[in-house]
Amino acid sequence: MVFKRLLGAFGVGAPSVDTVLATPGVRPGETMRGEVRLKGGDFDADIEYIALGLVTRVEAEHGEGEQTGLMEFYRTEVSGPFRLGTGEERVLPFEFPVPWETPVTEVWNEPLHGMAMGVRTELAIAKAVDKGDLDAIRVNPLPSQDVVLQAFARLGFQFKGADLEVGSLYGVDQHLPFYQEIEFYPPPAYAHVVNEIELTFVASPAGLDIVLEADARGGHSGYSGDSFGRWRASHEEALHRDWAAEINGWLTALAQHGGHGGYGGHHDPYDHDSHHGGHDLGTVAAAGAAGVVGGMIAAEVIDEIGDMFEGEEEEED
Incomplete structure (x- = not known):
């Protein structure tokens, strides 16, 4: 699935990326650890950056009803610019603090119905960006x-x-x-x-x-x-x-x-004013903390994060 995504973003023979979480289950305030694994494609690639974001499904009420979409509420950069050689394999370890206000997704080893959360990997090559890897995480209560x-x-x-x-x-x-x-x-x-x-x-x-x-x-x-x-x-x-x-x-x-x-x-x-005040996700997020990305995401991505918690991942054409 990851490789097919990168083909679409960067062309045939592009690098592939996979993110492996050492701590798929965390509590608010704890540290998320893992590594991003890269494999070079059929040509040298100038990587601009690799970033990770915590993504979850949110609802916004407004005058015409309710919107549901994904919001990135935490973001960290794993790497700045570097060149990935043809066929080169590189492992980039990472760790970052899970925000204290991160919602709980699981209680007593049972998932909370309605919750969906994951870590999304973002890879940028030559001004093209691919949000190519999405890994489910479990957040247990403090x-x-x-x-x-x-x-x-x-x-x-x-x-x-x-x-x-x-x-x-x-x-x-x-x-x-x-x-x-x-x-x-x-x-x-x-x-x-x-x-x-x-x-x-x-x-x-x-x-x-x-x-x-x-x-x-x-x-x-x-x-x-x-x-x-x-x-x-x-x-x-x-x-x-x-x-x-x-x-x-x-x-x-x-x-x-x-x-x-x-x-x-x-x-x-x-x-x-914000709970029922007619703001959409993008407006509210723009007024929020720095680094928060708001806005509605394509329906197939919403479906994907829902399927993710059932142990399934959708492949794109």
Whole structure:
């Protein structure tokens, strides 16, 4: 597949490239390691650069509905210019830090439905660029995130799925132009209180912001609609808190007082200027952190990253 891609970009007899990950499973804040393996083609090639990017599928809401596409949210250069000789083989080792806000794609060895993430290799020769290799990665939760997820499991909640929304969270030091929502179905004990709950983590070296959004049924208060809970803790503190009790307390307050329960904070944490403000992916990304590449990607590429998580890769003509 990789070789066929490079034929299309650079012509018959062009070099081939393959990226091998030493750490296909990582946590936010850890280091991704591996190597890029090059093999020269039928002619000497002047390589301009080789870059790696973390790519994921995101959703953006706007006035006309919703767009889904791929976004590169981290980028690093493996090599600058060099000449690759005819038939020459070269191995370029690399390592780079995985951003702390990187979304979780797998929990307890089970993939989160709706998540798709990979490392894309970009090779430039003579001003032509080929995004020629895409490798799936698994992102597991931090221990501080895992204890919160375990609390939901102990309370009987079941994973529904997850997605990434373009936008920002109010009052949170957020660096990526999107956030993750992990969705849960409630157990019978809470079914009269909420239809579903969405969990958002924003991690940093210092700790963890936790935001819960409940689609409330109303309970004794008769209130229905979205209600929010917010917590902040260091990674060490999070390990020692009784999150099942905290979540249960928030839901109890929600059942009694509806949107005015205020357990852990109840104001809407989402920045609606970017969450629902009519921006497309390219606009939001252009206003975000340097190095983030936004915009919609061709449909066949979206299909490819989806197939990638099923262990399949599409070949292009």
